[in-house]
Amino acid sequence: MRTQNPVFIPGPTNMPDRLRHAMDTQTVDHRAPDFARRFLPLLEDLKTVFGTQLGEVLLFPATGTGGWETAVTNTLSPGDEVLAARHGMFSQRWIDLCRRQGLYVHAVEGQWGEGVPVDEYARILAADSDHRIKAVLACHNETATGVTSDIAAVRAALDKADHPALLFVDGVSSIASMDFRMDEWGVDVAVTGSQKGFMLGAGLAILAFSPRAIAACRDARCPRAYFDVEAMREANRAGSFPYTPPVGLINGLAESVSLLLDEGLPRVFSRHHRIAEGVRRAVDAWGLSLCARRPALYSDTVTAIRVPRGFDSNALVHHAYEHYGVSFGAGLGEVAGKVFRIGHLGDMTDVMALSGLATAEMAMVNLGYPVELGSGVAAAQRYYSATRNRWKREVA
Structure with missing residues (x-):
């Protein structure tokens, strides 16, 4: 009889039985108090995985790509300038996503196999005396090339230039598997998904927003509805969602975080x-x-x-x-x-x-x-x- 072999793809990853069983649940009322009692502590526990005490964690039914669209559309406006590097398939896709949202991208061409070009970022940021660049994008772990970049060095480049741009980090294939220090590195929006380090199927975009990023949401003019951060924050305060959440995946995520913190x-x-x-x-x-x-x-x-x-x-x-x-x-x-x-x-x-x-x-x-x-x-x-x-x- 054929049995299931492990997968060695960088996501979705192997799913422990403990998590599968956690998602195997009857229909529940997501407006009932017991959902809130499980959901709100999960948001707090996720802050530990992101390495933040100052940030706020939000979940959207989506993948990492939906998480990036959430980050961009809630904090920026059409015509805003962003700085990004193309050095792998996923950094390339974030550039394309920004352009489709009407943003102007300073795209630095890098070698596939290299990390974020910190020196070139530093040069561009130092030259941007008018602070036209509103956000800097960086892939912590470029999944297509197996390259990890130094996010602390990107923050240092921003600080050296005394530049106020927000720092967005793709941690889809790093967060929950590699050390990630959102507060220490001065990350403003960190994005990951349920299907990699959290050992679940695809379906949850998991984001952490710094106070600066939350403040930027008030003036951003990119259109958003499903991915609206303020609507999600308002619902979360009551332990709920602005629409029907994937309860099974959320149960699995709570068990996943428990597994990680227990280890x-x-x-x-x-x-x-x-x-x-x-x-x-x-x-x-x-x-x-x-x-x-x-x-x-x-x-x-x-x-x-x-x-x-x-x-x-x-x-x-x-x-x-x-x-x-x-x-x-x-x-x-x-x-x-x-x-x-x-x-x-x-x-x-x-x-x-x-x-x-x-x-x-x-x-x-x-x-x-x-x-x-x-x-x-x-x-x-x-x-x-x-x-x-x-x-x-x-x-x-």
Whole structure:
């Protein structure tokens, strides 16, 4: 009988049974007091995951893209100028979203495999003496390339220029899996979704707004209705929604946050780093390279691996699924056909990661890649075995 293998895509991620059971609920009255008693503490607990005491968390039935539309339309007006960088598929999509909303985007062209170009941001912000730029956009973790950017450095560039622009951060594939410090980094709007670090299906856009961002909502003139922040805040104060909420997903999210806080966020982040490092050891043993161009950029949630010249990474992903029933992430945009991605976030252990590495090896060998069967698995095994006891002590 065929059983369910883990997925190794960077979202949606593997769903623990505990969360599936939490969502398996009869119809409930979302206007009743017991919904509010569960919902309002969830909003407070989510602040811990975002690393904020000052911010306000809001949920919208949507994905991360809906979260970005919420951020943009509630704080900006048509014709406003924003600063963004194009260095991956998702940073490119946020630029397109802003342009469709009638915003003028200063789009900095970056290399796919590099992070946010902080030096160029600093130069542009310093030159903007009239403060025409109203918001700065940054992807904390570019899911298409496996690159993590330094958000604290972006904030430092804003502060050095004494620039009042809002800082928007895409944390869709980082928040709840990697350390995120909204208050410390001076983030004004942080966006994530339910389907990655929170280990649920897609369907909830999860945002945190700083007091400055909430204030900006009062004067913003971009049209919004479904994604209206003020309407959501007003309903939330009563423990409700301005429309029918996805109660099952909210129940699952409450259980997910409980799971994360029970494990302890430092342990969650450490677990992701350790699993990611084992994957990187395997890639090195295969003789392959990462899309991320240097170690400071390496993501702890997704590893994008360059395939050798003459090979098609899409064919590899297809072969792994058809022959072994295991899903890896395909290359997107400018790296389509050039990289495949191993997602190692959310409900993931070193043992699960080893099964993904073994499957990738088998698929590559089947397709004639110059990879020795067992080489990457052995490298990851050595790392996981050598670090197991030390890691348990460090996070105890």
